[in-house]
Amino acid sequence: MESLKNCRQYSWEEFDQLDLNSKNKLFQGDVPQVFHTLNAEQFDRELLDRLYSLTNIIRSISKTKNGATYLANRLRDKRAMLYFAQASTRTYLSFKTACDIMGINCTDVRDTSTSSEVKGESFSDTIRTFSSYFDFVIMRHPEESHAEKAAWVVNSSDRPVPILNAGSGKDQHxxxxxxxxxxxxxxxxxxxxxxxxxxxxxxxxxxxxxxxxxxxxxxxxxxxxxxxxxxxxxxxxxxxxxxxxxxxxxxxxxxxxxxxxxxxxxxxxxxxxxxxxxxxxxxxxxxxxxxxxxxxxxxxxxxxxxxxxxxxxxxxxxxxxxxxxxxxxxxxxRNGMWTRAALIAMTGGAEPQIQNYWRDLSLQASHTGIIQLPKEEDGKEWRPLQRMMTNDPRM
Incomplete structure (x- = not known):
């Protein structure tokens, strides 16, 4: 985590002038999993494939009672702030439900008139306050670059926590x-x-x-x-x-x-x-x-x-x-809920545990010849377990 504190060598004005690749490297440090999610440029094909493989796994596991319970215990010790300074229905509910799937306790601020910003508190101090109480900050803001600035704030502090950009002005989603x-x-x-x-x-x-x-x-x-x-x-x-x-x-x-x-x-x-x-x-x-x-x-x-x-x-x-x-x-x-659950699981370090659980299910199914498959919400049969066992080279 020490490598995530490397932003403190720059003022925000200096940091803001860096090119995006340099910013992303500083934001990520040497943390092996996804940390902040701020822009689309962070994702290469390999990372996309990992994320979507995990999305399929979570989607399948969650359809059984035991699987849903397993997922809900992966990040039960974590807390998330949903800081939505801009109107939202789908993105808010999608992230909230994704956190629920992974067992994360959520608190939200959806009206900045109820926060200390109306008293003149700076945006930086607001983010520092969130990072004092929460393990994730999921934020949506009408101003461009505010998610990036939030990541700079926490990476300049002694408590870096992941910032997930849920929409930043007219710039990135x-x-x-x-x-x-x-x-x-x-x-x-x-x-x-x-x-x-x-x-x-x-x-x-x-x-x-x-x-x-x-x-x-x-x-x-x-x-x-x-x-x-x-x-x-x-x-x-x-x-x-x-x-x-x-x-x-x-x-x-x-x-x-x-x-x-x-x-x-x-x-x-x-x-x-x-x-x-x-x-x-x-x-x-x-x-x-x-x-x-x-x-x-x-x-x-x-x-x-x-x-x-x-x-x-x-x-x-x-x-x-x-x-x-x-x-x-x-x-x-609906896919938004599943992909965000997978992203949160990766960010929280739960990906290896979920992959191992999935391998155990796959091995059990291969020995018994029984694969219990859930129905997708629209009633069409969906066969992620069979597909993943066949196509995923990591199985």
């Missing part, structure tokens, strides 16, 4: 990108996998932090192409496009929507982020009809096309689409 990628990979399991797929992102790409983080994760898959479809003034920002150029990822920037639907293997819809209007001086329409996915558009999509949306939605995604088998957004929402 790494855990949303993790669950989005997990959903995409599961959607394409029987259709050649992620490599070479064309992902279309539509809506407010300029201020939507989910598409920014997901774009960076997509770089990890060879041959992936991205179509950025947005109304004038809402296109993807240049820093992401430059990142894609550096990674040699092909993309199209367009102000057209319908003509590109037939090219997409996945369509990722987003709403107009008009809550940012008062901060950035823009005035946005609530919705743009030309950038709405309607029921009649389904005939244009490929048979296996995955339709995603980070939610909440407005008029940009027709509710009539919900029952189409290509609509993955409600499953995407």
């Amino acid at each position: 790494p855990t949303q990108a993790l669950l989005d990628m997990y959903t995409l990979r599961r959607s394409f399991e029987k259709n050649g996998g992620m490599d070479g797929k064309t992902i279309m992102m539509a809506g407010d790409l300029n201020r939507g932090r989910t598409v920014r983080s997901l774009s960076k994760l997509l770089c990890l898959f060879p041959g992936v192409k991205i179509i950025f479809s947005a109304p004038a003034g809402f296109g993807m920002r240049d820093d992401v496009l430059q990142f894609l150029d550096k990674e040699n990822v092909k993309y199209i920037v367009t102000e057209e929507f319908v003509p590109h639907l037939s090219k997409a293997d996945a369509v990722y819809m987003t709403r107009i982020q008009d809550e940012h209007d008062k901060n950035d001086g823009t005035t946005s329409k609530r919705s743009y009809d030309d950038f709405s996915l309607k029921f009649e558009h389904l005939s244009l999509l490929k048979p296996f096309c995955a339709i995603l949306h980070p939610l909440p939605r407005r008029d940009e995604l027709d509710p009539k689409i919900d029952n189409d088998p290509r609509a993955k957004y409600w499953r995407q929402e």
Whole structure:
């Protein structure tokens, strides 16, 4: 843990000027597991595969009473602060439920008017206070870089604790990108996998932090192409496009929507982020009809096309689409709970124990020939144990 205290050699102003790779190295230190989760750039393909393997394992184990009890005892001695200074339903509940799965006790601050910040306390002192009481700080903030600053604060102290970024301004939403990628990979399991797929992102790409983080994760898959479809003034920002150029990822920037639907293997819809209007001086329409996915558009999509949306939605995604088998957004929402539970387990050091428990189950099943498989929430049989025993080289 001593290596995590290396940020104290920099003031925040000095640290903020470092490049992202240097920051991430300082944030991680020599801790073997994931520590802070701040940006999508932290994750390489190997780490993604580890995380998603653990996600599948936790998802399967939790379906039995004994398995759920086992998971709930892994981190029962830990406490988490859910510091949500920005409105949230799904992300908050997803993290809260993920903590419950792992047995973590949670406390939250969801209204900064109830904290000492209204008395003039600095953000740094607020974070130091959280780190005094809690083993994890899961935070969502309207200001960019605040999750990063929180990590700098704790890494400059004598008690570094993990900071998990649950959404930072218009900049990053790494855990949303993790669950989005997990959903995409599961959607394409029987259709050649992620490599070479064309992902279309539509809506407010300029201020939507989910598409920014997901774009960076997509770089990890060879041959992936991205179509950025947005109304004038809402296109993807240049820093992401430059990142894609550096990674040699092909993309199209367009102000057209319908003509590109037939090219997409996945369509990722987003709403107009008009809550940012008062901060950035823009005035946005609530919705743009030309950038709405309607029921009649389904005939244009490929048979296996995955339709995603980070939610909440407005008029940009027709509710009539919900029952189409290509609509993955409600499953995407559930996947957030499982991927975040796996991320928390990795961060808390519980991954080896869970892997060992899974190996024991797998060996027992191979000796007895009995594999009890749970049903997924939508009633479709899901066979993670069989799949993991067959495909995971670590079994």
